Amino acid sequence: MIIAEKKPIEEIIQEVKDFDRILILGCNECVTVCEAGGKKEVEVLASVLRMYFMNQGQEKTIGERTLERQCDHEYLEEIRNIIDDYDAIVSLACGVGVQFAAEKYLTMPLLPGVNTICLGANEDRGLWTERCQACGTCVLARTGGICPVSRCAKRVLNGPCGGSTNGKCEISKDTDCAWQLIIDRLKALDKMDDYEKVAPVKDWSTDRAGGPRTVTREDVKI
């Protein structure tokens, strides 16, 4: 899923302070699971803002709404009939949701309430970690199912680099060396012979380098 984390409240206050009627818009998908932008976080943020502006002696209308998804026209349409009641929306969706809403409601200021971090997994309670960078050409079949693109700090496709120490990356002793994990998996799979196959120069045109990416499926178009 997409992992996000809440923006500092000071930053959000700075962004919304000049608006009188603010809608806090949550999303029921990824950001709910990673506890950054679901219904619960909408309530908390709305309460904090109300308290802050009350203490400042300012009267603000702060509305709350959480949609099933913000990356889908169907659900974003649900706020069309209330949107004129607000001067700005703070979206707690990932960057996708914020933009999709902005594109739909052209004259409405859309402010992000979270920082979108990565594509990751819920590794433990309160711990979300990156697993994929959507490079567009998956290499996992050749790397024991562990991704060197997202999990190696140097995206080394023929690793590990010389900085791997006791299974950890040179950038931090808290970061696993992706290539140690790959080698551990190749050993478990009895596929260490694969280690010596050289990964060729990668086609990054399917990654960020190729510009905004699209997937078109004629078979599912209406």
Next chain:
Amino acid sequence: MSEYVSNSRLERVLKAGHLGVTSECGPPRGSDPEEVKKKGLLIKDHVDAVNVTDNQTAMTRMSSLAACIHLKLLGIEPVLQMVTRDRNRVALQSDILGAASFDIPNMLCLSGDHQSFGDCAQGQNVHDLDSMQLVQTVRYMRDEGKFLGGDDIKRPPKIFVGAAANPFADPFEIRVPRLAKKIACGAEFIQTQCIYNIDKFKEWIRRAADRGLTEKTFIMAGMTPMKSVGMAKYMKNKVPGMDVPEEIIARLAGVEKKKQAEEGINICVEHIQELKEIPGVAGFHIMAIEWEEKVPEIVERSGLYPRPEI
């Protein structure tokens, strides 16, 4: 005698069966060319070629290529170090051609320290290619005379291509397979990480020799003299992938402070003399960090001077 792939003196020395000697020169954090020239001239007569580091530890410095040109113009043979951290395949190929236009005859392909260690921790890194793919790229440009994109290169680069190896990084068991991979990519010489754990290095090179790898590439053993016990402890504890045995630290700690530097040189010379006899060791890469003036003494005391006439 093998056919030469470049005009490199280093290539000729190694292929003639002599122990090669290289050293290292870190470009300055400024634009004064005299600093590079001064370092180069200190070691000129005692080495076959001088590596010029590429923004080592991710600290922004004068460009490796520019510093190489300064050395080359003084008649000192450079080894252009190039990391994949800062440049994509367009820039790498372009700089390779730039180096070749000055007839810089050697190159060392590296991934580079992570930028978080340096002065631009908030910067992007590139890593469009990794170090092995960079080796493949230079070899392709040289041997096929083509760009990665497939077009012909007018006057392809004639460059002797090297890579680094760290016999001490983890996991140890893949250190030899990893060397094999670099050789398969086209690495013609290898410069190793600084060696302090002689037994572990011997084990690594024995395993490499068992696989016939020492016949396929020239392995130059990396040597860095310790200036003090403090440096030894720092190397042991703070530098990723460095293996400094306790006995080295104890030996340095065992002499009075003002004699530690001399003891560090003694250890370095002893290690070179021991490794000279080891099958598969093709030469020495002496990295006297900000201590270039000691290189001539180390080379002479190790019996590696004078350098052979080629």
